[in-house]
Amino acid sequence: MYIIVTTNKALAEEAKKRGANVFEDVQVAEPVTRFVNQTYGEGEMKVINLMTSLAIKPNLKGYDYLKYIMTSCANDPKYHHRSMTKEIYPTCAREFDTTPSRVERAIRHALERSFQDVPERYFQIFNRDLTEQPTNSEFISMMSQYLHKPVAAV
Numbered sequence: 001m002y003i004i005v006t007t008n009k010a011l012a013e014e015a016k017k018r019g020a021n022v023f024e025d026v027q028v029a030e031p032v033t034r035f036v037n038q039t040y041g042e043g044e045m046k047v048i049n050l051m052t053s054l055a056i057k058p059n060l061k062g063y064d065y066l067k068y069i070m071t072s073c074a075n076d077p078k079y080h081h082r083s084m085t086k087e088i089y090p091t092c093a094r095e096f097d098t099t100p101s102r103v104e105r106a107i108r109h110a111l112e113r114s115f116q117d118v119p120e121r122y123f124q125i126f127n128r129d130l131t132e133q134p135t136n137s138e139f140i141s142m143m144s145q146y147l148h149k150p151v152a153a154v
Contacts, residue, residue, distance in 0.1 A: 043074030046147055053125065055118045062110025065092050065103050066140075073144040080144035084137050107136050 047070040056063050069092055073079045082088055089100035096103070115122065115133040122130050126142045134142065 043147075044071045047071050047074055047143075050125070050143065050146065054114050054121055056110050056114045060106065060110045060113065061102075062106035062108070065096065065107050066110060068092050068095055069107075069140060070143050070147070073140065074147050077144070077148045080141050084140075088140075104136060107139075111136065111139055 044067070047067055051063065051066060051070070056066065069079075069088060072091075079088075084104075085100065089103045092103045093100045111133060115130075119130070122128065122134070126146060128142070
């Protein structure tokens with residue numbers, strides 16, 4: 001069971017469709033939002049929300065590796081331009097005490113599952129019509145670009 005506290009109407013509707021208990025109370029949502037941002041940080045929260053909307057399952061090892069890499073991308077806009085095999089995977093592997101090849105494979109597996117479950121979301125979020133699953137590098141690059149795009153004024 002999921003409990004969501006939000007002031008975002010679109011998020012509330014989507015969460016209700018998926019069976020979550022949603023509380024749309026500004027007085028409750030503000031302190032919760034502050035707590036979450038203090039616990040995770042704004043960049044990490046954006047990454048978690050984006051990964052959740054792409055149905056990347058948190059029970060997969062690839063989720064943790066992607067979250068680590070994408071949080072690094074959120075903090076450094078040029079991070080995704082670094083070499084995947086020579087810098088990004090080895091750095092992530094050291095952080096999680098594993099090998100770069102296991103990091104690469106776990107991320108690929110997480111993306112396979114995600115793309116299999118919700119391929120249409122990739123178009124909705126990244127505005128790209130993908131006929132096949134993106135590679136790890138393509139995905140990380142798209143995520144980084146999405147995280148750094150300016151928010152449109154309403």
